[in-house]
Amino acid sequence: MAEIKYLEINADDRSIIIPAGENLLGVENDNEGARKYFICPKIVGDNIDLTKSDVYINVQNASGEKSGKDRYPAQNMTASGDNVTFEWVLERKVTSHKGSVRFAVCVREKGTEREWHTTFATGNALEGEELFEPAELEVRGQDFIGILTSDANADANSIESGKSAYVNGKKIEGALTSKNEIKAVTKKTELSSTPIIIPNYGQSTMPVLKHTIEVSLADTSKPVLLKGDIKKTVVYNEAGSIYGDAKASDVRVGKTFTSSNGVKITGTLVTSEVKYGTITGKGMNSQAIETGLSNVSRFIMARKFPSSNAKHGILSLVYKDGKLSGIAGFIGVGYNSVDNHSIGTVAINKGTITYTPKTDEEMSALTEGDTYDWIAIGE
Incomplete structure:
Protein backbone atom coordinates (compact mmCIF):
# COMPACT_ATOMS: atom_id res chain seq x y z
CA MET A 1 0.00 0.00 0.00
CA GLY A 141 -26.07 17.65 -10.11
CA GLN A 142 -26.04 14.16 -8.60
CA ASP A 143 -23.22 14.99 -6.26
CA PHE A 144 -25.13 17.95 -4.86
CA ILE A 145 -28.28 15.84 -4.34
CA GLY A 146 -26.21 13.25 -2.53
CA ILE A 147 -24.76 15.88 -0.23
CA LEU A 148 -28.14 17.45 0.54
CA THR A 149 -29.68 14.08 1.45
CA SER A 150 -26.67 12.41 3.09
CA ASP A 151 -28.07 12.86 6.60
CA ALA A 152 -31.41 11.19 5.76
CA ASN A 153 -32.01 7.67 7.12
CA ALA A 154 -35.46 6.69 5.79
CA ASP A 155 -36.01 3.34 4.11
CA ALA A 156 -38.83 1.89 2.02
CA ASN A 157 -40.65 0.65 5.13
CA SER A 158 -40.77 4.13 6.67
CA ILE A 159 -42.22 5.89 3.60
CA GLU A 160 -45.91 5.56 2.74
CA SER A 161 -46.71 3.38 -0.25
CA GLY A 162 -47.15 5.48 -3.39
CA LYS A 163 -44.73 8.15 -2.10
CA SER A 164 -41.01 8.51 -2.76
CA ALA A 165 -38.05 10.35 -1.27
CA TYR A 166 -34.34 10.89 -1.86
CA VAL A 167 -31.97 9.39 0.71
CA ASN A 168 -28.20 9.82 0.30
CA GLY A 169 -28.74 10.79 -3.32
CA LYS A 170 -30.90 7.78 -4.18
CA LYS A 171 -34.63 7.74 -4.83
CA ILE A 172 -36.55 5.44 -2.45
CA GLU A 173 -40.06 4.17 -3.26
CA GLY A 174 -42.24 3.80 -0.16
CA ALA A 175 -43.68 0.44 0.96
CA LEU A 176 -45.47 1.55 4.13
CA THR A 177 -49.18 0.55 4.17
CA SER A 178 -52.02 0.38 6.69
CA LYS A 179 -52.69 -3.30 6.13
CA ASN A 180 -52.50 -4.84 9.60
CA GLU A 181 -54.92 -6.24 12.11
CA ILE A 182 -55.98 -4.29 15.19
CA LYS A 183 -56.45 -6.11 18.49
CA ALA A 184 -58.36 -4.82 21.52
CA VAL A 185 -57.97 -6.01 25.11
CA THR A 186 -60.47 -5.02 27.82
CA LYS A 187 -58.40 -3.78 30.78
CA LYS A 188 -61.22 -2.77 33.13
CA THR A 189 -65.03 -2.73 33.34
CA GLU A 190 -66.80 -0.61 35.95
CA LEU A 191 -70.23 0.79 36.75
CA SER A 192 -70.60 4.44 35.83
CA SER A 193 -73.31 6.86 34.71
CA THR A 194 -74.05 9.26 31.91
CA PRO A 195 -76.32 12.35 31.93
CA ILE A 196 -79.68 12.04 30.15
CA ILE A 197 -82.76 14.23 29.63
CA ILE A 198 -86.10 12.71 30.69
CA PRO A 199 -89.17 14.24 29.01
CA ASN A 200 -91.41 16.17 31.43
CA TYR A 201 -88.83 15.72 34.17
CA GLY A 202 -85.48 17.21 33.26
CA GLN A 203 -81.88 16.11 33.54
CA SER A 204 -81.01 12.86 35.26
CA THR A 205 -78.34 10.17 35.02
CA MET A 206 -78.45 6.74 33.47
CA PRO A 207 -76.24 3.96 34.85
CA VAL A 208 -73.87 2.49 32.26
CA LEU A 209 -70.99 0.05 32.19
CA LYS A 210 -67.68 1.76 31.35
CA HIS A 211 -65.15 -0.43 29.51
CA THR A 212 -61.49 0.61 29.29
CA ILE A 213 -59.92 -1.12 26.29
CA GLU A 214 -56.32 -1.15 25.05
CA VAL A 215 -56.07 -1.12 21.26
CA SER A 216 -52.82 -2.09 19.52
CA LEU A 217 -51.47 -3.50 16.28
CA ALA A 218 -51.69 -7.27 16.06
CA ASP A 219 -48.26 -7.43 14.37
CA THR A 220 -46.05 -4.66 15.75
CA SER A 221 -43.14 -5.63 13.46
CA LYS A 222 -45.13 -5.27 10.24
CA PRO A 223 -44.59 -1.93 8.48
CA VAL A 224 -47.82 0.05 8.71
CA LEU A 225 -48.85 3.67 8.89
CA LEU A 226 -48.87 3.34 12.70
CA LYS A 227 -45.64 1.37 12.90
CA GLY A 228 -44.37 -0.26 16.06
CA ASP A 229 -45.82 -1.07 19.47
CA ILE A 230 -48.23 1.89 19.48
CA LYS A 231 -51.20 1.64 21.86
CA LYS A 232 -54.26 3.83 22.22
CA THR A 233 -56.62 3.60 25.19
CA VAL A 234 -60.28 4.21 24.43
CA VAL A 235 -63.28 4.37 26.78
CA TYR A 236 -66.85 3.76 25.72
CA ASN A 237 -70.17 3.55 27.58
CA GLU A 238 -72.59 0.67 27.15
CA ALA A 239 -76.19 0.73 28.37
CA GLY A 240 -76.66 -1.55 31.38
CA SER A 241 -80.05 -2.76 30.07
CA ILE A 242 -78.39 -5.40 27.91
CA TYR A 243 -77.24 -7.21 31.05
CA GLY A 244 -80.64 -8.54 32.08
CA ASP A 245 -84.15 -7.52 33.11
CA ALA A 246 -84.56 -9.24 36.50
CA LYS A 247 -86.87 -7.73 39.15
CA ALA A 248 -86.71 -8.04 42.93
CA SER A 249 -89.43 -10.70 42.81
CA ASP A 250 -87.21 -12.79 40.53
CA VAL A 251 -84.29 -12.96 43.00
CA ARG A 252 -84.26 -14.95 46.21
CA VAL A 253 -84.97 -13.02 49.39
CA GLY A 254 -81.83 -11.74 51.11
CA LYS A 255 -79.70 -11.81 47.92
CA THR A 256 -78.67 -8.69 45.98
CA PHE A 257 -78.11 -8.03 42.27
CA THR A 258 -77.64 -5.21 39.78
CA SER A 259 -80.84 -4.43 37.95
CA SER A 260 -81.24 -3.53 34.29
CA ASN A 261 -80.78 0.15 35.14
CA GLY A 262 -77.60 -0.47 37.11
CA VAL A 263 -79.07 -0.08 40.62
CA LYS A 264 -78.31 -2.49 43.46
CA ILE A 265 -81.51 -4.32 44.53
CA THR A 266 -82.30 -6.87 47.23
CA GLY A 267 -84.38 -9.82 46.12
CA THR A 268 -87.83 -10.61 47.57
CA LEU A 269 -88.48 -14.03 46.06
CA VAL A 270 -89.26 -16.66 48.71
CA THR A 271 -88.25 -20.16 47.71
CA SER A 272 -89.40 -23.03 49.95
CA GLU A 273 -88.87 -26.76 50.07
CA VAL A 274 -91.55 -28.92 51.73
CA LYS A 275 -91.23 -32.39 53.31
CA TYR A 276 -93.95 -34.39 55.05
CA GLY A 277 -94.38 -37.70 56.84
CA THR A 278 -95.95 -39.66 59.72
CA ILE A 279 -94.71 -40.68 63.18
CA THR A 280 -96.13 -42.62 66.13
CA GLY A 281 -96.27 -40.95 69.54
CA LYS A 282 -93.96 -42.11 72.33
CA GLY A 283 -95.74 -40.57 75.31
CA MET A 284 -93.49 -38.51 77.56
CA ASN A 285 -90.32 -39.46 75.68
CA SER A 286 -88.52 -37.08 73.32
CA GLN A 287 -89.38 -37.60 69.68
CA ALA A 288 -86.88 -36.90 66.81
CA ILE A 289 -88.06 -36.40 63.24
CA GLU A 290 -85.60 -36.52 60.32
CA THR A 291 -87.20 -34.25 57.72
CA GLY A 292 -84.58 -34.60 54.97
CA LEU A 293 -84.29 -30.80 54.66
CA SER A 294 -81.04 -28.85 55.01
CA ASN A 295 -82.77 -26.39 57.30
CA VAL A 296 -86.25 -26.10 58.85
CA SER A 297 -88.02 -22.75 59.18
CA ARG A 298 -91.60 -23.96 59.81
CA PHE A 299 -93.15 -27.15 61.14
CA ILE A 300 -96.74 -28.43 61.59
CA MET A 301 -97.80 -31.67 63.24
CA ALA A 302 -101.33 -33.02 64.00
CA ARG A 303 -102.71 -36.18 65.71
CA LYS A 304 -104.47 -38.25 63.06
CA PHE A 305 -106.65 -40.90 64.74
CA PRO A 306 -106.85 -40.69 68.55
CA SER A 307 -106.84 -44.17 70.16
CA SER A 308 -109.72 -45.22 72.38
CA ASN A 309 -107.51 -45.42 75.44
CA ALA A 310 -106.01 -41.97 74.96
CA LYS A 311 -106.96 -39.75 77.86
CA HIS A 312 -104.94 -36.67 77.03
CA GLY A 313 -102.05 -35.34 74.92
CA ILE A 314 -101.06 -32.99 72.11
CA LEU A 315 -103.54 -32.76 69.27
CA SER A 316 -101.40 -30.39 67.09
CA LEU A 317 -98.16 -28.40 67.11
CA VAL A 318 -97.10 -25.38 65.05
CA TYR A 319 -93.49 -24.08 64.89
CA LYS A 320 -93.01 -20.66 63.21
CA ASP A 321 -90.46 -17.86 63.55
CA GLY A 322 -88.77 -19.66 66.43
CA LYS A 323 -92.01 -19.94 68.46
CA LEU A 324 -93.92 -23.13 69.31
CA SER A 325 -97.69 -23.27 69.91
CA GLY A 326 -100.25 -26.05 69.91
CA ILE A 327 -103.55 -27.60 70.99
CA ALA A 328 -103.90 -30.26 73.70
CA GLY A 329 -107.11 -32.13 74.62
CA PHE A 330 -108.95 -34.88 76.50
CA ILE A 331 -110.97 -37.64 74.92
CA GLY A 332 -114.67 -36.88 75.34
CA VAL A 333 -113.95 -33.66 77.15
CA GLY A 334 -112.68 -31.14 74.57
CA TYR A 335 -109.44 -29.36 73.84
CA ASN A 336 -107.45 -26.40 75.03
CA SER A 337 -105.14 -24.05 73.12
CA VAL A 338 -101.76 -24.20 74.74
CA ASP A 339 -98.69 -22.05 74.37
CA ASN A 340 -96.24 -21.92 77.23
CA HIS A 341 -98.54 -23.93 79.47
CA SER A 342 -98.78 -27.70 79.08
CA ILE A 343 -96.44 -27.76 76.03
CA GLY A 344 -92.97 -29.07 75.52
CA THR A 345 -90.03 -27.67 73.52
CA VAL A 346 -88.71 -28.05 69.97
CA ALA A 347 -85.02 -28.15 69.03
CA ILE A 348 -84.03 -27.62 65.38
CA ASN A 349 -80.68 -29.01 64.22
CA LYS A 350 -80.49 -28.42 60.47
CA GLY A 351 -83.09 -30.84 59.13
CA THR A 352 -83.79 -32.71 62.43
CA ILE A 353 -86.73 -31.70 64.64
CA THR A 354 -86.75 -32.95 68.22
CA TYR A 355 -89.90 -32.48 70.37
CA THR A 356 -89.52 -32.97 74.14
CA PRO A 357 -92.70 -32.99 76.33
CA LYS A 358 -92.80 -30.77 79.40
CA THR A 359 -91.73 -32.58 82.55
CA ASP A 360 -94.65 -33.82 84.70
CA GLU A 361 -97.12 -32.38 82.21
CA GLU A 362 -98.83 -35.36 80.52
CA MET A 363 -100.97 -33.03 78.46
CA SER A 364 -97.77 -32.08 76.53
CA ALA A 365 -97.08 -35.70 75.52
CA LEU A 366 -97.36 -37.14 72.00
CA THR A 367 -99.93 -39.78 72.92
CA GLU A 368 -98.30 -43.15 72.88
CA GLY A 369 -99.48 -45.32 69.99
CA ASP A 370 -101.30 -42.49 68.22
CA THR A 371 -100.35 -41.48 64.65
CA TYR A 372 -99.18 -37.93 63.88
CA ASP A 373 -98.86 -36.39 60.40
CA TRP A 374 -96.19 -33.70 60.02
CA ILE A 375 -95.15 -31.12 57.37
CA ALA A 376 -91.78 -29.31 57.45
CA ILE A 377 -90.85 -26.25 55.35
CA GLY A 378 -87.29 -25.18 54.58
CA GLU A 379 -86.05 -21.89 53.00
Whole structure:
Protein backbone atom coordinates (compact mmCIF):
# COMPACT_ATOMS: atom_id res chain seq x y z
CA MET A 1 0.00 0.00 0.00
CA ALA A 2 1.33 3.43 -0.98
CA GLU A 3 2.40 5.79 1.76
CA ILE A 4 -0.35 8.20 2.78
CA LYS A 5 0.56 11.80 2.14
CA TYR A 6 -1.47 14.27 4.18
CA LEU A 7 -2.60 17.70 3.06
CA GLU A 8 -1.67 19.72 6.15
CA ILE A 9 -3.85 22.51 7.49
CA ASN A 10 -2.03 25.41 9.12
CA ALA A 11 -4.45 26.71 11.75
CA ASP A 12 -2.53 29.94 12.15
CA ASP A 13 -2.49 31.28 8.56
CA ARG A 14 -5.46 29.10 7.45
CA SER A 15 -3.52 27.65 4.53
CA ILE A 16 -3.59 24.09 3.16
CA ILE A 17 -0.11 22.76 2.42
CA ILE A 18 -0.18 20.25 -0.44
CA PRO A 19 2.66 17.69 -0.61
CA ALA A 20 4.45 17.21 -3.94
CA GLY A 21 2.38 15.18 -6.37
CA GLU A 22 -0.85 15.53 -4.35
CA ASN A 23 -2.25 18.43 -6.36
CA LEU A 24 -3.54 15.98 -8.99
CA LEU A 25 -7.22 15.44 -8.25
CA GLY A 26 -8.03 13.15 -11.16
CA VAL A 27 -9.10 13.02 -14.78
CA GLU A 28 -12.29 14.51 -16.20
CA ASN A 29 -15.41 12.75 -14.88
CA ASP A 30 -13.68 10.52 -12.36
CA ASN A 31 -16.20 9.49 -9.72
CA GLU A 32 -15.00 8.33 -6.29
CA GLY A 33 -11.80 7.18 -7.93
CA ALA A 34 -9.46 9.16 -5.67
CA ARG A 35 -9.17 10.10 -2.00
CA LYS A 36 -7.28 12.89 -0.30
CA TYR A 37 -6.10 12.81 3.32
CA PHE A 38 -5.96 15.83 5.65
CA ILE A 39 -4.26 16.47 8.97
CA CYS A 40 -5.29 19.40 11.14
CA PRO A 41 -4.97 20.56 14.76
CA LYS A 42 -7.89 19.21 16.79
CA ILE A 43 -8.58 22.68 18.24
CA VAL A 44 -8.76 25.64 15.87
CA GLY A 45 -9.84 29.26 16.08
CA ASP A 46 -11.58 30.25 19.31
CA ASN A 47 -11.39 26.79 20.94
CA ILE A 48 -13.45 25.06 18.22
CA ASP A 49 -13.08 21.28 18.51
CA LEU A 50 -13.14 19.46 15.17
CA THR A 51 -14.35 16.24 16.86
CA LYS A 52 -17.44 18.13 17.98
CA SER A 53 -18.06 19.81 14.63
CA ASP A 54 -19.21 19.06 11.09
CA VAL A 55 -16.29 19.31 8.68
CA TYR A 56 -16.76 19.85 4.92
CA ILE A 57 -14.62 20.40 1.83
CA ASN A 58 -16.04 23.26 -0.26
CA VAL A 59 -15.26 22.96 -3.97
CA GLN A 60 -15.35 25.13 -7.12
CA ASN A 61 -14.64 22.96 -10.16
CA ALA A 62 -12.76 24.09 -13.25
CA SER A 63 -15.91 25.33 -15.01
CA GLY A 64 -15.73 28.54 -13.05
CA GLU A 65 -19.53 28.61 -13.02
CA LYS A 66 -21.67 29.01 -9.90
CA SER A 67 -23.25 25.66 -10.72
CA GLY A 68 -19.79 24.13 -10.37
CA LYS A 69 -19.74 24.78 -6.61
CA ASP A 70 -20.48 21.97 -4.15
CA ARG A 71 -19.79 20.76 -0.63
CA TYR A 72 -18.56 17.34 0.53
CA PRO A 73 -18.54 15.96 4.09
CA ALA A 74 -15.26 14.85 5.58
CA GLN A 75 -15.08 11.12 6.24
CA ASN A 76 -13.35 8.92 8.83
CA MET A 77 -12.59 11.69 11.32
CA THR A 78 -9.96 10.30 13.75
CA ALA A 79 -8.36 12.07 16.72
CA SER A 80 -4.72 11.38 17.65
CA GLY A 81 -3.15 13.51 20.34
CA ASP A 82 -3.46 17.19 19.43
CA ASN A 83 -4.35 16.47 15.81
CA VAL A 84 -7.16 14.95 13.80
CA THR A 85 -7.13 13.27 10.42
CA PHE A 86 -9.97 13.00 7.93
CA GLU A 87 -10.57 12.08 4.32
CA TRP A 88 -12.15 13.55 1.19
CA VAL A 89 -13.57 11.24 -1.49
CA LEU A 90 -13.55 13.05 -4.85
CA GLU A 91 -16.86 12.69 -6.69
CA ARG A 92 -17.73 13.33 -10.35
CA LYS A 93 -18.59 16.98 -10.05
CA VAL A 94 -15.09 17.82 -8.77
CA THR A 95 -13.47 16.57 -11.98
CA SER A 96 -16.31 17.24 -14.44
CA HIS A 97 -14.15 19.90 -16.16
CA LYS A 98 -10.46 19.86 -16.92
CA GLY A 99 -8.36 22.55 -15.33
CA SER A 100 -7.79 24.15 -11.91
CA VAL A 101 -10.05 23.11 -9.05
CA ARG A 102 -10.23 25.27 -5.94
CA PHE A 103 -11.09 23.74 -2.58
CA ALA A 104 -11.15 24.81 1.07
CA VAL A 105 -12.06 23.28 4.44
CA CYS A 106 -15.09 24.49 6.41
CA VAL A 107 -15.66 23.66 10.13
CA ARG A 108 -19.15 24.15 11.65
CA GLU A 109 -19.42 23.71 15.40
CA LYS A 110 -22.44 21.53 16.25
CA GLY A 111 -25.25 23.26 18.14
CA THR A 112 -23.93 26.77 17.42
CA GLU A 113 -23.58 29.14 14.49
CA ARG A 114 -19.78 29.30 14.79
CA GLU A 115 -17.74 28.50 11.65
CA TRP A 116 -14.02 28.31 10.86
CA HIS A 117 -12.58 28.24 7.31
CA THR A 118 -9.26 27.76 5.56
CA THR A 119 -8.23 29.73 2.52
CA PHE A 120 -8.51 27.87 -0.78
CA ALA A 121 -5.95 25.53 -2.25
CA THR A 122 -5.65 24.51 -5.90
CA GLY A 123 -5.62 21.09 -7.54
CA ASN A 124 -5.77 19.94 -11.14
CA ALA A 125 -8.24 17.84 -13.14
CA LEU A 126 -6.71 16.42 -16.33
CA GLU A 127 -8.44 16.15 -19.68
CA GLY A 128 -10.31 12.92 -20.39
CA GLU A 129 -13.13 11.57 -22.53
CA GLU A 130 -16.77 11.19 -21.40
CA LEU A 131 -20.06 10.46 -23.14
CA PHE A 132 -21.79 13.40 -21.48
CA GLU A 133 -21.15 17.05 -22.14
CA PRO A 134 -20.05 19.13 -19.13
CA ALA A 135 -23.25 21.21 -19.27
CA GLU A 136 -25.36 18.07 -18.93
CA LEU A 137 -23.30 16.91 -15.97
CA GLU A 138 -23.90 20.27 -14.29
CA VAL A 139 -27.66 19.93 -14.76
CA ARG A 140 -27.63 16.41 -13.34
CA GLY A 141 -26.07 17.65 -10.11
CA GLN A 142 -26.04 14.16 -8.60
CA ASP A 143 -23.22 14.99 -6.26
CA PHE A 144 -25.13 17.95 -4.86
CA ILE A 145 -28.28 15.84 -4.34
CA GLY A 146 -26.21 13.25 -2.53
CA ILE A 147 -24.76 15.88 -0.23
CA LEU A 148 -28.14 17.45 0.54
CA THR A 149 -29.68 14.08 1.45
CA SER A 150 -26.67 12.41 3.09
CA ASP A 151 -28.07 12.86 6.60
CA ALA A 152 -31.41 11.19 5.76
CA ASN A 153 -32.01 7.67 7.12
CA ALA A 154 -35.46 6.69 5.79
CA ASP A 155 -36.01 3.34 4.11
CA ALA A 156 -38.83 1.89 2.02
CA ASN A 157 -40.65 0.65 5.13
CA SER A 158 -40.77 4.13 6.67
CA ILE A 159 -42.22 5.89 3.60
CA GLU A 160 -45.91 5.56 2.74
CA SER A 161 -46.71 3.38 -0.25
CA GLY A 162 -47.15 5.48 -3.39
CA LYS A 163 -44.73 8.15 -2.10
CA SER A 164 -41.01 8.51 -2.76
CA ALA A 165 -38.05 10.35 -1.27
CA TYR A 166 -34.34 10.89 -1.86
CA VAL A 167 -31.97 9.39 0.71
CA ASN A 168 -28.20 9.82 0.30
CA GLY A 169 -28.74 10.79 -3.32
CA LYS A 170 -30.90 7.78 -4.18
CA LYS A 171 -34.63 7.74 -4.83
CA ILE A 172 -36.55 5.44 -2.45
CA GLU A 173 -40.06 4.17 -3.26
CA GLY A 174 -42.24 3.80 -0.16
CA ALA A 175 -43.68 0.44 0.96
CA LEU A 176 -45.47 1.55 4.13
CA THR A 177 -49.18 0.55 4.17
CA SER A 178 -52.02 0.38 6.69
CA LYS A 179 -52.69 -3.30 6.13
CA ASN A 180 -52.50 -4.84 9.60
CA GLU A 181 -54.92 -6.24 12.11
CA ILE A 182 -55.98 -4.29 15.19
CA LYS A 183 -56.45 -6.11 18.49
CA ALA A 184 -58.36 -4.82 21.52
CA VAL A 185 -57.97 -6.01 25.11
CA THR A 186 -60.47 -5.02 27.82
CA LYS A 187 -58.40 -3.78 30.78
CA LYS A 188 -61.22 -2.77 33.13
CA THR A 189 -65.03 -2.73 33.34
CA GLU A 190 -66.80 -0.61 35.95
CA LEU A 191 -70.23 0.79 36.75
CA SER A 192 -70.60 4.44 35.83
CA SER A 193 -73.31 6.86 34.71
CA THR A 194 -74.05 9.26 31.91
CA PRO A 195 -76.32 12.35 31.93
CA ILE A 196 -79.68 12.04 30.15
CA ILE A 197 -82.76 14.23 29.63
CA ILE A 198 -86.10 12.71 30.69
CA PRO A 199 -89.17 14.24 29.01
CA ASN A 200 -91.41 16.17 31.43
CA TYR A 201 -88.83 15.72 34.17
CA GLY A 202 -85.48 17.21 33.26
CA GLN A 203 -81.88 16.11 33.54
CA SER A 204 -81.01 12.86 35.26
CA THR A 205 -78.34 10.17 35.02
CA MET A 206 -78.45 6.74 33.47
CA PRO A 207 -76.24 3.96 34.85
CA VAL A 208 -73.87 2.49 32.26
CA LEU A 209 -70.99 0.05 32.19
CA LYS A 210 -67.68 1.76 31.35
CA HIS A 211 -65.15 -0.43 29.51
CA THR A 212 -61.49 0.61 29.29
CA ILE A 213 -59.92 -1.12 26.29
CA GLU A 214 -56.32 -1.15 25.05
CA VAL A 215 -56.07 -1.12 21.26
CA SER A 216 -52.82 -2.09 19.52
CA LEU A 217 -51.47 -3.50 16.28
CA ALA A 218 -51.69 -7.27 16.06
CA ASP A 219 -48.26 -7.43 14.37
CA THR A 220 -46.05 -4.66 15.75
CA SER A 221 -43.14 -5.63 13.46
CA LYS A 222 -45.13 -5.27 10.24
CA PRO A 223 -44.59 -1.93 8.48
CA VAL A 224 -47.82 0.05 8.71
CA LEU A 225 -48.85 3.67 8.89
CA LEU A 226 -48.87 3.34 12.70
CA LYS A 227 -45.64 1.37 12.90
CA GLY A 228 -44.37 -0.26 16.06
CA ASP A 229 -45.82 -1.07 19.47
CA ILE A 230 -48.23 1.89 19.48
CA LYS A 231 -51.20 1.64 21.86
CA LYS A 232 -54.26 3.83 22.22
CA THR A 233 -56.62 3.60 25.19
CA VAL A 234 -60.28 4.21 24.43
CA VAL A 235 -63.28 4.37 26.78
CA TYR A 236 -66.85 3.76 25.72
CA ASN A 237 -70.17 3.55 27.58
CA GLU A 238 -72.59 0.67 27.15
CA ALA A 239 -76.19 0.73 28.37
CA GLY A 240 -76.66 -1.55 31.38
CA SER A 241 -80.05 -2.76 30.07
CA ILE A 242 -78.39 -5.40 27.91
CA TYR A 243 -77.24 -7.21 31.05
CA GLY A 244 -80.64 -8.54 32.08
CA ASP A 245 -84.15 -7.52 33.11
CA ALA A 246 -84.56 -9.24 36.50
CA LYS A 247 -86.87 -7.73 39.15
CA ALA A 248 -86.71 -8.04 42.93
CA SER A 249 -89.43 -10.70 42.81
CA ASP A 250 -87.21 -12.79 40.53
CA VAL A 251 -84.29 -12.96 43.00
CA ARG A 252 -84.26 -14.95 46.21
CA VAL A 253 -84.97 -13.02 49.39
CA GLY A 254 -81.83 -11.74 51.11
CA LYS A 255 -79.70 -11.81 47.92
CA THR A 256 -78.67 -8.69 45.98
CA PHE A 257 -78.11 -8.03 42.27
CA THR A 258 -77.64 -5.21 39.78
CA SER A 259 -80.84 -4.43 37.95
CA SER A 260 -81.24 -3.53 34.29
CA ASN A 261 -80.78 0.15 35.14
CA GLY A 262 -77.60 -0.47 37.11
CA VAL A 263 -79.07 -0.08 40.62
CA LYS A 264 -78.31 -2.49 43.46
CA ILE A 265 -81.51 -4.32 44.53
CA THR A 266 -82.30 -6.87 47.23
CA GLY A 267 -84.38 -9.82 46.12
CA THR A 268 -87.83 -10.61 47.57
CA LEU A 269 -88.48 -14.03 46.06
CA VAL A 270 -89.26 -16.66 48.71
CA THR A 271 -88.25 -20.16 47.71
CA SER A 272 -89.40 -23.03 49.95
CA GLU A 273 -88.87 -26.76 50.07
CA VAL A 274 -91.55 -28.92 51.73
CA LYS A 275 -91.23 -32.39 53.31
CA TYR A 276 -93.95 -34.39 55.05
CA GLY A 277 -94.38 -37.70 56.84
CA THR A 278 -95.95 -39.66 59.72
CA ILE A 279 -94.71 -40.68 63.18
CA THR A 280 -96.13 -42.62 66.13
CA GLY A 281 -96.27 -40.95 69.54
CA LYS A 282 -93.96 -42.11 72.33
CA GLY A 283 -95.74 -40.57 75.31
CA MET A 284 -93.49 -38.51 77.56
CA ASN A 285 -90.32 -39.46 75.68
CA SER A 286 -88.52 -37.08 73.32
CA GLN A 287 -89.38 -37.60 69.68
CA ALA A 288 -86.88 -36.90 66.81
CA ILE A 289 -88.06 -36.40 63.24
CA GLU A 290 -85.60 -36.52 60.32
CA THR A 291 -87.20 -34.25 57.72
CA GLY A 292 -84.58 -34.60 54.97
CA LEU A 293 -84.29 -30.80 54.66
CA SER A 294 -81.04 -28.85 55.01
CA ASN A 295 -82.77 -26.39 57.30
CA VAL A 296 -86.25 -26.10 58.85
CA SER A 297 -88.02 -22.75 59.18
CA ARG A 298 -91.60 -23.96 59.81
CA PHE A 299 -93.15 -27.15 61.14
CA ILE A 300 -96.74 -28.43 61.59
CA MET A 301 -97.80 -31.67 63.24
CA ALA A 302 -101.33 -33.02 64.00
CA ARG A 303 -102.71 -36.18 65.71
CA LYS A 304 -104.47 -38.25 63.06
CA PHE A 305 -106.65 -40.90 64.74
CA PRO A 306 -106.85 -40.69 68.55
CA SER A 307 -106.84 -44.17 70.16
CA SER A 308 -109.72 -45.22 72.38
CA ASN A 309 -107.51 -45.42 75.44
CA ALA A 310 -106.01 -41.97 74.96
CA LYS A 311 -106.96 -39.75 77.86
CA HIS A 312 -104.94 -36.67 77.03
CA GLY A 313 -102.05 -35.34 74.92
CA ILE A 314 -101.06 -32.99 72.11
CA LEU A 315 -103.54 -32.76 69.27
CA SER A 316 -101.40 -30.39 67.09
CA LEU A 317 -98.16 -28.40 67.11
CA VAL A 318 -97.10 -25.38 65.05
CA TYR A 319 -93.49 -24.08 64.89
CA LYS A 320 -93.01 -20.66 63.21
CA ASP A 321 -90.46 -17.86 63.55
CA GLY A 322 -88.77 -19.66 66.43
CA LYS A 323 -92.01 -19.94 68.46
CA LEU A 324 -93.92 -23.13 69.31
CA SER A 325 -97.69 -23.27 69.91
CA GLY A 326 -100.25 -26.05 69.91
CA ILE A 327 -103.55 -27.60 70.99
CA ALA A 328 -103.90 -30.26 73.70
CA GLY A 329 -107.11 -32.13 74.62
CA PHE A 330 -108.95 -34.88 76.50
CA ILE A 331 -110.97 -37.64 74.92
CA GLY A 332 -114.67 -36.88 75.34
CA VAL A 333 -113.95 -33.66 77.15
CA GLY A 334 -112.68 -31.14 74.57
CA TYR A 335 -109.44 -29.36 73.84
CA ASN A 336 -107.45 -26.40 75.03
CA SER A 337 -105.14 -24.05 73.12
CA VAL A 338 -101.76 -24.20 74.74
CA ASP A 339 -98.69 -22.05 74.37
CA ASN A 340 -96.24 -21.92 77.23
CA HIS A 341 -98.54 -23.93 79.47
CA SER A 342 -98.78 -27.70 79.08
CA ILE A 343 -96.44 -27.76 76.03
CA GLY A 344 -92.97 -29.07 75.52
CA THR A 345 -90.03 -27.67 73.52
CA VAL A 346 -88.71 -28.05 69.97
CA ALA A 347 -85.02 -28.15 69.03
CA ILE A 348 -84.03 -27.62 65.38
CA ASN A 349 -80.68 -29.01 64.22
CA LYS A 350 -80.49 -28.42 60.47
CA GLY A 351 -83.09 -30.84 59.13
CA THR A 352 -83.79 -32.71 62.43
CA ILE A 353 -86.73 -31.70 64.64
CA THR A 354 -86.75 -32.95 68.22
CA TYR A 355 -89.90 -32.48 70.37
CA THR A 356 -89.52 -32.97 74.14
CA PRO A 357 -92.70 -32.99 76.33
CA LYS A 358 -92.80 -30.77 79.40
CA THR A 359 -91.73 -32.58 82.55
CA ASP A 360 -94.65 -33.82 84.70
CA GLU A 361 -97.12 -32.38 82.21
CA GLU A 362 -98.83 -35.36 80.52
CA MET A 363 -100.97 -33.03 78.46
CA SER A 364 -97.77 -32.08 76.53
CA ALA A 365 -97.08 -35.70 75.52
CA LEU A 366 -97.36 -37.14 72.00
CA THR A 367 -99.93 -39.78 72.92
CA GLU A 368 -98.30 -43.15 72.88
CA GLY A 369 -99.48 -45.32 69.99
CA ASP A 370 -101.30 -42.49 68.22
CA THR A 371 -100.35 -41.48 64.65
CA TYR A 372 -99.18 -37.93 63.88
CA ASP A 373 -98.86 -36.39 60.40
CA TRP A 374 -96.19 -33.70 60.02
CA ILE A 375 -95.15 -31.12 57.37
CA ALA A 376 -91.78 -29.31 57.45
CA ILE A 377 -90.85 -26.25 55.35
CA GLY A 378 -87.29 -25.18 54.58
CA GLU A 379 -86.05 -21.89 53.00
